[in-house]
Amino acid sequence: MGKILVLGIGNTIRYDDAVGILAVRELKKRVSAVKFDCMELSETGLHLLSLMEDYAAVIIVDSFVTSHSKAGYIHRFDLSQLNGMSDPYSTHQLGIPSLLLFARRFNIKLPRSLVIYGLEIEKNDAFGEGLSPLVAQKLPEFIETIEKEVGAYA
Amino acid sequence: MSKRITIDPVTRLEGHGKIEIFLNDEGNVEKAYFQVPEFRGFEKFCEGRAAEEMPAITEKICGVCPTAHHMASTKTLDDLFKVTPPPAARKIRELMYTAFMFEDHLLHFYILGGPDFVVGPGSPKAERNILGVIGKVGVEVGRKVIEIRKKVRSINALIAGSPLYPVSGLPGGVTKGITEKEREDIKAIAAEAIEFAKFTFKVFEDVVLKNSNYVKIINSNIYHHKTYYMGLVDEQNKVNFYDGKIRVVDQEGKELVKFSVQDYLENIGEYVEPWTYVKMMYLKEIGWKGLKDGKESGIYRVAPLARLNVADGMATPLAQAEYEKMYAVLGGKPAHHTLAYHWARLVEVMYAAERMLELANDPDLTDTKIRNIPTERPVEGIGVVEAPRGTLIHHYETDEQGILQKVNLIVATQNNAAAICLSIEKAARALIQQGNVSDGILNMVEMAFRAYDPCFACATHSLPGEMPLIVNIYDKQKNLLREIRRD
Numbered sequence: 116m117g118k119i120l121v122l123g124i125g126n127t128i129r130y131d132d133a134v135g136i137l138a139v140r141e142l143k144k145r146v147s148a149v150k151f152d153c154m155e156l157s158e159t160g161l162h163l164l165s166l167m168e169d170y171a172a173v174i175i176v177d178s179f180v181t182s183h184s185k186a187g188y189i190h191r192f193d194l195s196q197l198n199g200m201s202d203p204y205s206t207h208q209l210g211i212p213s214l215l216l217f218a219r220r221f222n223i224k225l226p227r228s229l230v231i232y233g234l235e236i237e238k239n240d241a242f243g244e245g246l247s248p249l250v251a252q253k254l255p256e257f258i259e260t261i262e263k264e265v266g267a268y269a
Numbered sequence: 270m271s272k273r274i275t276i277d278p279v280t281r282l283e284g285h286g287k288i289e290i291f292l293n294d295e296g297n298v299e300k301a302y303f304q305v306p307e308f309r310g311f312e313k314f315c316e317g318r319a320a321e322e323m324p325a326i327t328e329k330i331c332g333v334c335p336t337a338h339h340m341a342s343t344k345t346l347d348d349l350f351k352v353t354p355p356p357a358a359r360k361i362r363e364l365m366y367t368a369f370m371f372e373d374h375l376l377h378f379y380i381l382g383g384p385d386f387v388v389g390p391g392s393p394k395a396e397r398n399i400l401g402v403i404g405k406v407g408v409e410v411g412r413k414v415i416e417i418r419k420k421v422r423s424i425n426a427l428i429a430g431s432p433l434y435p436v437s438g439l440p441g442g443v444t445k446g447i448t449e450k451e452r453e454d455i456k457a458i459a460a461e462a463i464e465f466a467k468f469t470f471k472v473f474e475d476v477v478l479k480n481s482n483y484v485k486i487i488n489s490n491i492y493h494h495k496t497y498y499m500g501l502v503d504e505q506n507k508v509n510f511y512d513g514k515i516r517v518v519d520q521e522g523k524e525l526v527k528f529s530v531q532d533y534l535e536n537i538g539e540y541v542e543p544w545t546y547v548k549m550m551y552l553k554e555i556g557w558k559g560l561k562d563g564k565e566s567g568i569y570r571v572a573p574l575a576r577l578n579v580a581d582g583m584a585t586p587l588a589q590a591e592y593e594k595m596y597a598v599l600g601g602k603p604a605h606h607t608l609a610y611h612w613a614r615l616v617e618v619m620y621a622a623e624r625m626l627e628l629a630n631d632p633d634l635t636d637t638k639i640r641n642i643p644t645e646r647p648v649e650g651i652g653v654v655e656a657p658r659g660t661l662i663h664h665y666e667t668d669e670q671g672i673l674q675k676v677n678l679i680v681a682t683q684n685n686a687a688a689i690c691l692s693i694e695k696a697a698r699a700l701i702q703q704g705n706v707s708d709g710i711l712n713m714v715e716m717a718f719r720a721y722d723p724c725f726a727c728a729t730h731s732l733p734g735e736m737p738l739i740v741n742i743y744d745k746q747k748n749l750l751r752e753i754r755r756d
Contacts, residue, residue: 126329127329128314128329129329156433157329157335157434161376161380161415161418162422162432162433164415165415216400217399220400220403220411221408221411221412221415223415241310242310242311242313243314
């Protein structure tokens, strides 16, 4: 199997929106650099597509704001669930489902496996640093959950 | 019965805008507003930090134009520390910036704004997106767009340390030079970019200019405003994205004023309307006369068409030829056609590609002296660049340790905010008659502000090019009469 990308998405100066990036910074210390590339991104869109094409598997770690889950809830989606889904959750421009549609239309190579983890957050609509207490409390569990999935690839 | 229509795009990373249209008893437009309802507080967030952090912080304001903020901020640090970068550093910066302008403009043409023209404003919603564009121009073109953007972004990755979030700007220079091998790689990409710009003009010619309906829409009075225009020009009054003087011309193209950015507060003012958090910019010499166009109103426009209107031409030959052609077709200069922003954007794509190659060939580019160390005590710095969406000004005041005491940003879309309001109201008044607010009509209203490529356009949240919308129509008592969803 080729290399695996663990990608933290978020904005480090929008409070809880940093959580995906913070999680990946911690995961970077725990996983093998030979097998995994850990990266940070504050934009998705077409750039994400060109980034993903070089990897056998991609794990995206992001923050979510939904209308139906409480802060601290851990969301997980895989490729099969994403197909046919509209772009409901990301605040980072072009959503993953649209990207997948786009990639298939243009025969752009996709990773064999794509998993998205999202931690439901409280606050991302203002500028500031630091996580809200509930999200900070949930972060270690979020990281461990992803680490288990990452372990399965190793 | 009076009705209220709200066009409320789903929030995007950089904040969201909202269009509100009020109908009178006859179902015609009484008033239309473009609102930015969210106060962002970014300037306050920056105060108390070291000024040198700003190039890395300001680029996180949003995910749309980080390179523009990084560059405006870096130039502001030059001014703050009173240090001039050596020739190689200046040219490396401009090369990186020009590459960014190329790929950002290209994204707008093919993905954000393209669906309006290439697919057509009245076409079904399901086709009014990038996939619809590709349906018209072919899958191969779609691949080419992705490929050339990727290559041009690699120039930014090489120079700036990241294709998206540059880390190379320092007061007085840049962090990293360019080798002769890297120069050769950049030259090859720049040459390809020129070819792609030529190809894009062919697409524009075939799909847009040869379609008389589209040309009729561009020329339509619905999308027409006689305003002042503002943009950066070089010493020969040619368009320049990276540096120069700010020039303002009037409705006939006559120069009203040309000033250094350090004098911006004497020339442009901010007016606060109670119904929006975005401050409306106006020319102090003319004054704020409310939301109206014409010679008596201080409202001005920025961004591609404004930049071309204020300039005496383009500094590169192919862009100059396209510039001349555009004005010949539009009936002379300045052009007041809001939808010609799309066309002007393509002229700038050509200029960006040619300028990339010029800079890649410049002997200074690989010089190893890439920084002058600041020695002055910081007090105040002001810097400017032309962002894809218009003139972008940063202004910092610090204590003697360089800790920020006051930050003021005049962002591109803020310069255009008043004009965007004018454009939306004019389009809404002309298009919405007797309560008829169909999907196609609302799209044509949106086109009036999408042409400006505003930062809060919210144009890519779902399929690229499609703007998710919720349109609510209320009666006088704010009871919901009907809901139109396009998300």
